[in-house]
Amino acid sequence: MSINHHLIGDQQAARGLATPVLILDLDAFQRNVAKMAAHCREHGIALRPHAKTHKSVTVAKAQIAAGAIGICCAKVGEAEALGAGGVGGILITSPVVARQALARLAALNLTSSGLIVVVDHAESAAALSAAALATGKPIDVLVDIDPGMGRSGVQPGAAALALAATIAPLAGLRLVGIQCYDGDVQHVAVFNDRKARSLAAMTVLAHARDAFRQAGFATGVLSGGGTGTFDIDPPAGALTELQAGSYVFMDRQYNEIAHAGQGPPFETALFVETTVISANRPGRVTTDAGLKAFATDDGAPLIRTPGIRGDYTFVGDEQGSVRFQGDAQLGLGDTVRLVTPHCDPTVNLYDAYHVMRGETLVDIWPIEARGRSY
Numbered sequence: 001m002s003i004n005h006h007l008i009g010d011q012q013a014a015r016g017l018a019t020p021v022l023i024l025d026l027d028a029f030q031r032n033v034a035k036m037a038a039h040c041r042e043h044g045i046a047l048r049p050h051a052k053t054h055k056s057v058t059v060a061k062a063q064i065a066a067g068a069i070g071i072c073c074a075k076v077g078e079a080e081a082l083g084a085g086g087v088g089g090i091l092i093t094s095p096v097v098a099r100q101a102l103a104r105l106a107a108l109n110l111t112s113s114g115l116i117v118v119v120d121h122a123e124s125a126a127a128l129s130a131a132a133l134a135t136g137k138p139i140d141v142l143v144d145i146d147p148g149m150g151r152s153g154v155q156p157g158a159a160a161l162a163l164a165a166t167i168a169p170l171a172g173l174r175l176v177g178i179q180c181y182d183g184d185v186q187h188v189a190v191f192n193d194r195k196a197r198s199l200a201a202m203t204v205l206a207h208a209r210d211a212f213r214q215a216g217f218a219t220g221v222l223s224g225g226g227t228g229t230f231d232i233d234p235p236a237g238a239l240t241e242l243q244a245g246s247y248v249f250m251d252r253q254y255n256e257i258a259h260a261g262q263g264p265p266f267e268t269a270l271f272v273e274t275t276v277i278s279a280n281r282p283g284r285v286t287t288d289a290g291l292k293a294f295a296t297d298d299g300a301p302l303i304r305t306p307g308i309r310g311d312y313t314f315v316g317d318e319q320g321s322v323r324f325q326g327d328a329q330l331g332l333g334d335t336v337r338l339v340t341p342h343c344d345p346t347v348n349l350y351d352a353y354h355v356m357r358g359e360t361l362v363d364i365w366p367i368e369a370r371g372r373s374y
Contacts, residue, residue, distance in 0.1 A: 002352050002364045013361035019275045019335065020289035022350040024365070026357045028269035029248060030062075035266065036230065036247050037066040043234035048072055048091055048223065050245030053344050055369035056353065057085030059248065064089070070114055072223075072243050076101050077372030079115070080108055085368055088113035091223060093179065093243070095144060095152055097124045101374070106131040109139050116221065118144035118179045120154045122166045129172030138172050142179045142221060145208050147201035149184050156204050157211075164217045177221030178212065180205035181243060186228030191258040198229040202236040209238065227254055231265065251343040252302050270343050271304060273354075274320060276334045283324050287336055290319045294338075295345035301338035312338060348373075 004021065007013040040047040049063050050072040060071045060082055070089015073079040079090045090112055096105050109115045109132065119125045119141045132139045145160050146153030154163050160178075167175045182201040188194035201224070209219045220240070225233035227246040233239055246254055249270035259265055274289035291314050294301055300312050309325040322336060330336065340346040353365040 002354070004354060004361065005364060007361045008363060009361065011358075011360045014273070014335065014356065014359045017273055017335075017354060017361070019273050020293040021273050021354050022347065022352070023271040023273050023337065024249075024353040024355045025267075025269045025271070026355050026362055028267040029059075032248050032250070032266045032269055033062055033066045036244060037063075037068065039230065040234065040242055041067060045234050045239055046241035048089065048241045048243055049248070050074075050093070050226075050243050051078060051082060051087075051369070053245035053347065054248060055081070055347060055367050055372070056365055057082055057087055057368050058365040059353075060085075060087045063248070069241065072245070073369075075373055076105050076108065077374045078369040079112070080104065081369035081372050083108055083112040083115075090115050091142070091179075091243075092117040093144075093181065093223075094118065095120050095124055096128065097121075099127075102127055102131040103134075106135045106137075106139065109137055110135055114140075116140045116142060116176065118142045118152075119163070119167065119173075120144040120146075120152055122163060125163070125167050125170060125173060129170035132172030138174050140174050140176045141167060142177050142223060143167070143175065143208075143212075145178055145180045145204065147180050147182045147204045149182050151183065153180070156208055160208055161211055161215055161217075164212060164215065168217065176218050177223065177240070178205065178208055178219060179223045180208065180238075181224040181226070183226065186226045187253055187257055188228070189257050191260055194228060194257070195232050198225075198232045199236055202233055202238040206236075206238040227266075228257060231260060246343055249340075249343045249347075251346075252339050252341045253298055255339070268304070268339055270340055270347075272301065272338045272340060272346070274336050274338060276322075276330050276332055276336065277319075279330065279332050283329075285322050285330050285334075286315065287320045287322065288318060289338070290314050290316045292317050293320070293346075293349065294340060295342040295349070297345065298341045301341055304337045304339050305335070308336065312336075
């Protein structure tokens, strides 16, 4: 149970939270969930949002209730945690090769409805088939095609067709389509540059789809895309489903990229709340959220406290510093609300979301798949 659990229902809970703490703006979150669901419906494609962003049963169920067909998970451990909470329609988007992971995946397939996993190599396909056969239930798979990112995926063209041909006769697997995801494109700052690169990836997928169909392989699931390209990929006509994840929360990275419209298309719903613990220098205070409170792969968080302009820097594992711009000032015990630089790995540092509506703590949602990177 969270140390802040006694504050649920308190209309001034924001002032009494033990910090640093992960804050979820419930109204903004709900609007983001509804907006992406409506966007996918308008474009005639399914939404299977990536749960590596939130790692939460409650969030996943909210997305599914709004129209998502399931969720994506990066690892078997994530899928196990969310599946145990009753979430179905899980697509595992990273190849699974370790023997113990294959056994766990095959076991999960017995209890999780609609489970799918990607495959990008003939050896892992054979091993996965054997694990599935040991349980008596085949596993649905997608051929993972590399659009040029170089992270995972078989090369498009002949190599992808050869892998599909290898999978087809394996009794433990059922080929149902293709994954083609380009993560490098998602944070390209200039919209037209991002659009050109993402459409190139969609072309790779479209060519693979056509080749698979000509060869008689299934293409019912064509999965990819993300938050940075949510408004680019669906109109291209190659996807049957969108994998966007960060849209539910947003972060500094996604807020800084340009879009065809004005401003970020989704609202920032995720924050870290931190408390001033030292205020001995003019124009500067120290808070209780340092390097351990944020993912630090892309700089510092942004201050979102009303009336406070300044810069936030890390000054230790457990401390951060606010340097003020202008005449603003904070005192001991005051709180600072911060936008995360990168939401996904920041979430993985916390046990729960403190769900707020205004100053009221509405609920506390556990992050069941925290640390399940195996």
